[in-house]
Amino acid sequence: MDEVSADAVTLDLLRGARETVRASPLGVIQTPMISWSQTTLPLSISCDVHIKLENLQRTGSFKIRGVANQFARRPSGGHFVTMSAGNYGKSFAYALKHYGSKGKVVMPETAPESRSILIKSFGAEVERVPTSGLMEVVQRCVREENMTFLHSYDDLDLIAGHASLGLELLEQVPEPDVVVVCCGGGGLLAGVASAIKLSGCNKTRIYGVEPEGACTMYTSFREDKPVWMDAKSVASGLAPPSAGRLPYELCRRFVERIVLVSDGEIKEAVSTLYKAGLVVEPSGTAAFAAVVNGKIPDLEGRRVVCILSGGNIGKDELVTFPG
Template sequence: MDLVTIDDIREAAERIKGIAVRTPLLRMGESWLKPESLQPVGSFKIRGAYNALAVLRPSGVVTHSSGNHGQALACAAAEFGVPCTVVVPEGTPAVKKAAIEGWGAEVVVVPPDQREVMAERLAAERGLTLVPPYDHRAIIAGQGTIGLEIVEDLPDVEVVLVPVSGGGLASGVAAAVKALRPDVRVYGVEPELAADAAESLAAGRVVTWETSRTFRTIADGLRVNRVSELTFAHLREHLEGIVTVSEDELRGAVRHLARTARLVTEPSGAAATAALLSGRVPAGRTVAVVSGGNVDPELFARIYA
C-alpha cells in the first residue's frame, strides 16, 4: 500500500501555514506535552482538514465525525468559501455540534452505525465531495505535521505517545517521526473500552468493534469502531504498539492536565497523558500529544470536582 511520506507531510506543512497553530512543547515534569487543544478549533483536526481541502479544491464537502473533524472541516470550508455538511452520531456533545454550526455548516444527527452511510448518501445526492475524518492520504499528511514539529522542537525525543481512533493522527505522526528519527519509539493509546486498533494489530488484520462496545467509553472522540485499511497499514509499519487506558485513568489525566498544566482537555485529548501517567510506557524523553480540548462543560465539571 502507498504510505504517506515525509515529503507529503512537508508539503502539507507549507499548505497549513497561517491556518493551523504551531503548538509549543510544554514541559510537564520530566516529559513534554504537545497541546493541540490550543488550535483555533480546539483540536489537531484542522491540520488534516485544511490540507485535504487545499489538495482537493472541492465545490462543497460532507463528512461523518464524532465532532472534532466536523468542526475542523467546517472551519476549513469557511476559509475556502464552500458549503459543508457534517453527519454526527447521536450522543455527540452539544458543545461540538454548536461549534460545527458556528462555522456555518449543516449538522445531520443519525444513529452511530449510520454515520458513514448517511455521509455517502448526501455526497451522492448533493454532489458533494466526501472528506473522511481519517481514511485519506491528505488527512494523514496534515496530521503528520505534528510529528514534524515534535522532532524539530525536541530533536533528542525518545518516545512519542499519540491517541488512536480511526488512526489518522497516529499514522501521520508516526510516519513523520520515524522518517526523521527511526530510533524514536511511537506508541498509540486507546481506551480499554474502544481498543479495536490494538486488537487489529494483534490479529494482523482490521478488526471491527460494534458501536455498542465503543460507545461505553467516556472518550467520545475515540469511539470510531474501526481503523481503515490505509491507517492500519501505517500503524502496522510505524508503531511500536498500542497502550490501553482505563476510564478512571482518562478522568485522572483530564484532572492532572487542568491542575498542573492549566490545560482544559476532553477525555480523548487526555488519552496519551493517561498512558504517560500510568507508567506503562518505556522511560525516556517523552512527548504526549494532547489531541483536543472540546469537552462538554458539564462532563468537565464532574471530572474536575
Template sequence: MELVTLDDIRAAADRIRGVAVRTPLVRMGPPDMEGVWVKPESLQPIGAFKIRGAYNAVASLRPGGVVTHSSGNHGQALAYAAKEFGVPCVVVVPEGAPQVKVAAIEGWGAEIVIVPPEKREAVAEEVARERGLTLVPPYDHPAVIAGQGTVGVEIVEDLPDVETVLVPVGGGGLASGVGAAVKALRPEARVIGVEPELAADAAESLAAGHPVEWGPARTFRTIADGLRTGLSDLTFAHISRWIDGIVTVSEDEIRAAMGRLARSARLVAEPSGAVTTAALMSGRVPAGRTVAVLSGGNVDPELLRQVI
C-alpha cells in the same frame, strides 16, 4: 497500499502554515513527570488537531463542497476549512455526540445531519452522491493523514532527541501521520498509540494482523468520544508499519489525567486528548524523553468540573 511520505507531510505543512497553530511543547514537570512534554493541540482554532488534516484536504482537493461524518472535532475542522474556501459543508453527526461539539460545528456554518452511530458513514456517502459534494472522511484519506503528520514533524524539530511519542488512536489518522513523520526523521524513537480499554480495537487489530471492527455498541461506552471509531485499511497499514505498540487506559485513568493536565499543566483536555497523559500516569510507558500529544480540548464543561 501506498503510504503517506515525509514529502507529503512537508507539503501539507506548507498548505496549513498560517492557519494551524504551531503548538509548543509544554513541560509536565516533577515529581513523576520529569522529562515529559505535552503537545497541546487544544490550542488550535477549532480546539483540536483535526484542523491540520481537514484544511490540507480542502486546500489540496479544492472541492466545490464537502461532506463528512464526525463526532465533533473533524466536523468543526472541515466546517472551518470550508468557510475559509467559501464552499458549503455538511456534517453527519452520530446521536450521542457531545452537544458542545455539535454547537461548535454549527457555529462554523456547517449543516448538521444527526443519525444513529452505525449509519453515519453510509449517510455521509449518500449525501455526497445526492448533492455532488466531496467526501472528506475523518481519517481514511491520504491528505488528512498527511496534515495530521505535521504534528510529528514539529515534535522532532522542537525536541530532536525525543525518545517516545505517545499519540491517541481512534480512526488512526493522527497516529498514522505522526508515526510516518517521526520514524522518517528519528527512526530510533518509539511511537506508541494509546486508546481506551472500552474502545481497544486498534490493539486487537494489531494482534490479529488485520482491522477488527468493534462497532458503536461497544465503543460508545467510553467517555473518549473522539476515539470511538475503528481503523480503516489505510490507517491500519500505516499503524502496522510505524507504531511500536498500543497502550490501553481505563475510564478512571482518563478522568484522572484530565484533572492532572488542568491542575499541573494548566491545559484543558477532552477525554480523547487526555489518554496519552493517562498512559504516562499509569506507568505502562517506557521512561525517557517523552512527548504526549494532547489531541483536543473540546470538553463538556460539566465533565471538566467533575474531573477537576
C-alpha cells in the same frame, strides 16, 4: 477515497504537506512544547517528559492540520460531507466557512450536543445518527446529493497534514526516545509516526493509546486487519466505528504498540490536567493517562513526548468529572 498504500507516504510528501499547512489561510499555528517539570503534574518515574500542547491549536485540536491540507487540494465552493464526533467536524466547518463551501457533518448520537451546536455556528449542517449508521448516511449524501466525502481519519491528504505535527515535534525535541499519541481512527498516530520514522529516528518508540471500550486499532493489530466495532467511550473523539485502512497500514509499519486506558483513567486525567491549568478534553488526555498510569514501558531516564491533542470541552462536561 482512493485506495493508496503506505508506500505512497514519503518524507518528501510529508514535508510538502507541512509547507501547505504552514501557508494555509486557516491559520494553523506552531503549538508550544513544555517540560513536565514546568507544571504541577504528578510523575512517579524519573524521566524527561515534554508535553505538546495541541489543545491550544486553532479550532482547539490537531484536526485543523489535516483539514488544511485536504482543503488546499479541493476546489473552493464545493459541497462536502464528513463524519465526526466533534473535533474534525469543527475544523471541517471552519474550513467550509472560510472557503465559501457548503457541507454536512454526520455525527454519532453519543457525541456531546455542545459539539453539534458549535459546528452549526459555522454554518455547516449536522445530522446525528447511531454510530453504526454513520457511513450509510454519508454514502446516501454522496449518492443522492452529489456531495464529496472527506474522510476524517482514513485519507492520504489528511494524514500528511497531521504529519506536520510530527515534523514540528522533532524540531522542538530532537530524537525523542518515546512519543505517546492518542488513537481513534488512527489518522494522527499514522501521521506523527510516519513523520518521525521517515525522518530517520529509527530508535524512537511510538505508542498509540486507545480507550478500552473503543479499541479498534488495538484489535486490528491483534487480528492483522482493520476491524469495525461498536465503540463506546467517554472519549467520544477516540471512538469511531473502525480503524482506518491506511492508518492501520502505517501504524503497523511504524508504531511499537497500542496500549489501552480505561474511561476512569481518562476522567481522572481531565481533572488532573485542569487542576494544573490545562484545559484538555477526554480524547485529548489519552496519552497523558497512559503515561501517568504506567501503561508505557521502560520510561526511566528516557526523553518522552506526550501529545495533548485537543481542548474542546464545555463547562457542562467539565462538571461531570471528578475533583
